[in-house]
Amino acid sequence: MLLLQQIINGVMLGSSYSLIAIGYTLVFGVLHLIHLAHGEVFMVGAFVALQVVLLMGGGVGVAIPAAAVASAVLGVLIYLAAVKPIMARKGHFLAPMISTIGVGLVLQELATRMFGGEQVGFPVQMESHVWHLGGLTITSVQVVILAVSLGLMLALHLFVTLTRVGMAMRATAESMVISHTLGIRSDRIIILTFAIASALAGVAGVLVGMSFNSISPYMGVDMGIKGLAAMLLGGLGNVYGAMIGGLVIGIVEVISVGYLSSSYRDAFAFFVIIAVLLFRPRGIFGSTAHVEG
């Protein structure tokens, strides 16, 4: 029973990692870029939601859309200002990634300046119900987190498989040159991809803020690396891999805290990364196509 409870808690935590990992993987899919400011986009989403709720009041229903919109705008701005100009110049293949490190540093520093370096409470509360099912305890916050993240993942799945724009996104990820020849405006698709990826990260920011009840300007680095771990685990560029990868990392983390030691919890995700890279560099669902990267 304890194990089952741990797994449920792990899924709650992991669903936020999944949302971040999906963002990484979408961007990697179309541009072959590791977007290292993605964790900071997540952090900014959480802070914007906090500010909006403090100013306007309202609960989760206000916080989540606010974070999604703010993060999407930020993500598109990052692409236009710090990625596109570099891609256009065809320098070293890692140059765009290095530039996103720069963006991440700026965002983290600006957030520290504006909101202070301390952890702040996250007052997006809602009526708190606690259900007891047998020996299991489930809170209403957990239900909301799970519903929102699974709902978004389902929506994304429907979007990329059923709509024309979603198909264009997949085609661009497959081959930008060919899809361009076929009349897909790849630049718009890339912007859309950044917007979706960043919006998901922003929502994840609110969800993480709700579950830990605190946010800080430095949380982006940590979550960013865990999201990367989840993406690697699933395989670069694979959306479903990222979903599963996030859940696996969440469960591994919670179980390792439960049975081993809580103080090393942040290191487990990184052990997972290293193990994956050693034994199966392409990830669970990945193809070998990107491994040469």
Add this chain to the structure above:
Amino acid sequence: MLDPYIESILIFSGINVILALSLYLPVSAGLLSLGQGGFMAIGAYVSGYMTSVLGWPFAVALIAGGVSAGIVGLLVGLPSLRIKGVYLIIMTMGFGEIVRVFFLNFEPTGAASGMGGIPTETTLPIVVGVTVLVLLMCFQIRGSRIGRALEAVREDELAAEVIGINLTRIKVAIFGLGAAVAGIGGGLFAHYATFIDPGQFGFQRSAEIFIMVVLGGMGNFLGATVGALVVTILPEVLRVGDMQEWRMTFFGVLLVIIMIVRPMGLIGVRR
């Protein structure tokens, strides 16, 4: 006597040059690392523990710090044979975080509250001496058989292997050497700062070292040196108002601009 303020800038310049060179070494074989802060932490903690708790002489502790970081580097370098490019970068990032979390929980070195009471042993002549030695080593490596092998590996691994270069040996060796140099840099840092905590060696530190090398140009070791000097001295020159506080913002923006305007760095060779 030298003004203490100038002296501290010179000491930090030297330490940063050593750290930048520690990243330049693996980069010269095409192995990018975003985890040099982790190796620096190992060197800093090992040497700091030896001088402050065990009472060993500084020189021995410094070398021991470098050697232990080097050994860890060899262990981390082994998997680097299997992975390249972005994968290696992510793995080294993960490694850097593991080291930070480890020291955050390691009681003998003070865990999260840090380790104080490290004697001030790092003086300007020592830093200059070590920097010159490391520079000399990079210069010697470049002209040597190993240096040419490294260049071949960086340009085309397959071709390098075909002409008889042992990829395994050269990649692991250069990664370990870089880690050892970072460890020595960390030891020097610890004995100048006299207080170290895990937060000083996190992702920001690794990114800063990365910035120095990218800024100067990844093509040669003079680039890394110039990059380190610019990163250390520029904020001091620009010390107007609270410019110092905005350091990371400034470097973040600088990094983006350099990638747009001069992707090969200040002293870069276009390849």
